Amino acid sequence: MKIKLILLISLFCSTVLPQKLENELRHKLDSLLSEPFFAYTIPAVDIYDLTDNVNLYSGNNKLLLRPASITKLFTATAALLFQEDFKFSTEFHAHGVFEDSVFKGDIFIKCSGDPLLSENELSEFIDEIKNRGVxxxxxxxxxxxxxxxTSRWGKGWMWDDDPYSYAPYVSAFNLNGNTVSVIVEKSNGNISSRSLPESRHIRIIGNLMFDESGVNIIEPGRYSHNDTIIIKLNGSINSGFTVDTINVSVDNPDKFSLSRFIELLETRGITFRGNAGFDKHENCDKKFFEIARPIDTVLTRMLKESDNLCAEAVLKAISSCCNEPPYKTGKGIELIDxxxxxxxxxxxxxxxxxxxxxxxYNLINTETVSKLWRYLFYNEPGIFVRIYNMLPIAGYDGTLKHKMTKPELKRRFRGKTGTLSGVSNLSGFVRDGNNHLLAVTVFFQNFIDNRKEALNYQEKIIELLLKFTGQK
Incomplete structure (x- = not known):
């Protein structure tokens, strides 16, 4: 009888204690989300214990809000589910003959929208033909x-995000992230500016004013004239100004990328006598050189650095699983559906x-993000691990490199950030005091000029979860 009573008490305690601890966690989170900051800010939270397959906390988790870059998690998952072996390929086809130091014929560059294609890689092809004595x-x-x-900008993107590089134009022939950098420097009281890359197709117009009492603000404008990108710098600088870099998007990437390729030929000592333009290439049996990039490389850049060009290029490209070109954003959206x-x-x-x-225009709730993590964890563990390893690590790299840098937080959370005006989102993973893997999704929205405070509350939530010891 005594043994039965002890077993009964043990069973009772093992049930009640975890419930008590989980109730305590809920109480702490409720208290945190009731502080004055949230009188004007919408919080939505979903916390799920993947180890025990149980929801630990949900608040406003069905409320539709703007996901911002949390959207990239769905883009990455769709890519790995439906096109896991996809590679971006830039092929160079040579139709002609090599005669002494001259190549007589046409060169076709067959583009597939590689968002990470660089000038250094184009130079690798140039080296190949130079090695032939051309x-x-x-x-x-x-x-x-x-x-x-030909759809190059997203639906619902803000007009005043143009010409900033975080809102890039996407095309089949992307180069250098479809971005031009402008370096503005002050030396001996004079202001100078230069572009990277340096190109005859880029012209910079300075319109900066000195304002000793003001702050340094440089705002770019961009327009094109014939083959030239014209970047106009507006704003003001004070005596403390030294140097700044402004990244500007390219509004016609196909055209600019092809022009830069011709320039690279010339700067590396190859004379080009002919015309440059755009044409569909059907004869693919004359491939001379290829730059190939696995989709995991692109997805890692997309998630670690929240690269928007990578995301838009991936969404178009993965629709090749079940569609003929040209590949469209809408067809990629069907895969997300x-x-x-x-x-x-x-x-x-x-x-x-x-x-x-x-x-x-995007709307989603934290419950759906939690569903994504649960589906991958229980049904697609291989894809789960791949995405998990692509996520930024707190205080260490990517978009979390300068966040959660306190010793008790550093490298103990990994996840995706999502940022827009009035939006600060976070979704990822932390291990609690029992080494349970928790999927954490936090959306804070509709605040004004309080991003630092929003981030501070997200850190407090992660700290609570790190210390949480629920069911064992």
Missing amino acids: KSIEGNIHADVTSFD SLMSLIGTNKEEYRIVDGSGLSF
């Missing part, structure tokens, strides 16, 4: 950009219109 090209150079449609069905989310519970989350 000093001039007598023929034409064509770029085949028909793999993507299929993903939503798999995780048990209805059409009435979300709206996604781009791959990056830059659109203000």
Whole structure:
């Protein structure tokens, strides 16, 4: 009888104690989210114990809010579910003959929208033809950009995000992130500016004023004239100004990328005599050189650095799994719709219109993000691990490099950030005091000029979870 009583008491305690601890966690989170900051700010939270398959906390988790770059988690998952072996490829096809130091014929650049293509990689192809002794090209150079449609900006993107580099134009022939950097420097009282890359197709107009009592503000404007990108710098600087870098998007990436390729040929000592333009390339049996990039490389950049060009290019490109070119954002969205069905989310519970989350049309709730993590953890562990390893690590790299830097937080959380005006979101993973893996999604929205405070509250939530010891 005594043994039965002891077992009964033990069973009772093992049930009540975890409940008490979980109630304590809920109470602490409720108290935190009732502080004055949230009188004007919407909090939405979903915390799920993946180890025990149980929800620990939910608050406003069905409320539709702007996901911002949390959208990239769905883009990445759709890519790995439906096109896990996809690679971005830039192919160079040579149709002609090599005669002494001259290549007589046409060169086709077949583009697939690689968002990480760089000038250094284009130079690798140039090195290949230089190694053959080529000093001039007598023929034409064509770029085949028909793999993507002509829609180059996302739905619901803000007009005044143009021409900043975080709102890039996407094309089949991307180069250097479709971005031009302008370095502004002051030396001996004089202001100078230069572009990276340096190019005859870039012109900078300075219109900066000295304002000793003001702050340093440089705002770029951009427009194109014929083959030239004209960047106008407006704003004011004070005597304390030394140097600044302004990154500006390229509004016609296909054209600019092809122009830069011709320039690179010339700067590396290869004369080009012919025409450059755009044409569809059907004869693919003359591939001379290829730059190939696995999708994991692009997804890692997309998630670690929250790269918007990567996200938009991926969303178009992965629709190649079940569509003919040109590949379109809308077809990629259909794959995200299929993903939503798999995780048990209805059409009435979300709206996604781009791959990056830059659109203000996007709506989602924290419960759906939690469903995504649960689906991957229990049904697609291989994909879960791949995405988990791509996420930024607190206080260490990516968009979390300068966040959660306190010793008790550093490297103990990894996840995706989501930032827009009045939006600070976070979704990722932390291990609690029992080494349980918790999926944490926190949306804070509709605040004004309080981003630092929003981040501070997110850190407090992570600290609470690190110390939490629930069921063992």
